[in-house]
Amino acid sequence: MSLAVVEGGCYYHHETIHAERFRGRFDRAFYAPDLAEGDLDDFTAVMVADRISPTVLRAKRRLFLHYLNQGGTLIVLGENQAHTWLPGVEWTFKPTNFWWWLDKGTDPGHRIPNPDHDVFRYLPQRAVVWHFHGLLHPPAGAVPLVTIAPEMGGGPDGTLLYDHPGVGGGKGRLIVTTLDPFYHNGSHFMPMATAFLAGLLDWTDATFRR
Secondary structure, three states, X not given: OOEEEEEOOOHHHHHHHHOOOOOOOXXXXXXXXXXXXXXXXXXXXXXEOOOOOHHHHHHOHXXXXXXXXXXXXXXXXXXXXXXHOOOOOOEEOOOOOOOHHHOOOOOOOEEOOOOOOHHHHOXXXXXXXXXXXXXXXXXXXXXXXXXXXHHHOXXXXXXXXXXXXXXXXXXXXXXXXXXXXXXXXXXXXXXXXXXXXXXXXXXXXXXXXX
């Protein structure tokens, strides 16, 4: 059982995948434009790094759908316009507040509606509280993991992270977030983004490498 990552060739992808902090956490890295038929078939889980060209990802949509239909787990990080190439994903633009933490006592609105989900055995809840790039609207059957409170511009279906087992009525599992940890980790700022990715990878190790 193994984990692959699809990346876009940017400095923050290279730094995150190959630098000391996360070196060896991925069994194989695929450059998104070169992704070909059958490349993903042997991997239990595939992570799509954040901030890859959505045009490239849309061109590879058939490969991702095939992977899901075969029962794979696809973990898609933020700023990839996932709503334009993944089944059942809906997204609404919300302005990003990068600086809320400068105002002492500010509540940015992050909520954990399902704290018993396995991911939170490895992912500290505080590691999801930085900022967000729009809100996802999870379809029926999906489990919201991080939401934004209505008074902070979210709502009952305004999520930053959700888990959708049996996506599209099939065998695949889709985990989607609007968070972009590769960018922040690879750019060496925002420690909580690095903590988020570390926890997420600890969960993938425990879940997919037994």
